[in-house]
Amino acid sequence: MRSHAKRLPSRPVILLLQVAVLVGFFLLWHVLTVTTNLLSPFFFGTPLAVLERTIKDFASGVIWYHLGITLLETALAFVIGTVSGIAFGFWFARAPLVSVVFDPYIKAVNALPRVVLAPIFALWLGLGIWSKVALGVTLVFFIVFFNVYQGVKEVSPVVLANARMLGANSRHLFRHVYLPSALSWVFSSLHTAVGFAMVGAVVGEYLGSSAGLGYRIHQAEGVFDTVGVFSGMLVLTIFVVAIDSAVTMAEKRLLHWRPQEAQTTH
Template identity: 55%
Template structure:
């Protein structure tokens, strides 16, 4: 087991180094192409100029007010959309009649273009955070719902039947069988949902807001400030990566029983 663990650590280290080298090559190539006129820095800016702008934003503290608003909107959208998607997904997966009745409506709702819904949410909820949260929820809900629905439907029927034969109630079945089995699907949906929650918040801010990273990007675009646009996008990319790392840690913690189970099987063999 120690050799295998060392191999995994070595592989992860190699991957991280390759990712870092790729990032350096891309950024350096972008900078040189802009400096030597291979690309027009009016449209693409320069990494060095973007770094200076980011240093100015974070050094002055101007970015924190906007970033906190965007993260609040995204967190609310992720929490509300994720909870609703999980609960409704479980309910419809366990109730065949209700699933058959609501299936066409769910698919129609998922087919609606969210960009079209954004102005409607602005009319309904105003220019505050709730119009952005509503747009984020409309994106997150369906991702989590379909993953939860499929995850519950994919649970081994023999396992469910055995639990029922042992006298498990619906609540016990949900807690000890269905939820652990579907947890991998649900957590996988959260990786996608984080990005979509941020997309919903930023699009809403872009269309109408007085604060937020989307507002910063909109203002920069309105003055043809490509450096500001790329700086705003860089902030969003870093936030998504940081949150995804946090979700990976939570996922490893929640699914640690799989590692223990695999280790036990290996020892028995």
């Protein structure tokens, strides 16, 4: 491994290059579909039509309702999955018998592709938001569960002994030692957890619903509206990027005690 990485250009230059890639991609798309007609606009859409449709949807306001539904499902799946993951993670980590007995079943359920549960949830919970929330929860739960389990198990025995010597009872140990340790693991998997919550929501909507971004993409697909599908994907992408940067901000605030790599300034 080389010790000195090649020097990178400054931030504005990198940003410029990144924008250039985006513009280049749209240009290529435009050339292939409109100018040369190598690809049929019917199957591939055109970038201008997709942008126009997206702006129109936002301007007319129809998209907000669907965005709101997807966001609500994502948030509910994330919160319910995280809280139950933390609770069960703690329980399993502190009760060795439970964890040993349930271990093969947990692994089996986690190995199951969760998408196959979507029809069952739709049957049980109907086509409203709760079947999507349930799907998201099954995805989020296991990520959080395994991280909390690990976090509780990996608490430094010295830190634990020190806290006990300082007079901590079991409630104190939970609040001051186990919980912060476990939460640091949960937060480090926050991106994955939020991402999976959204996957659950969108896939659930796609498979059967009456609202949401997944529903809109499915509707457009059903009538061969390629532009509508791409427009839906574009909105979804913007939505994902926005949520992910919100998570990054939350992470920075919550994990400020963590050492950063090669920290020289604050």
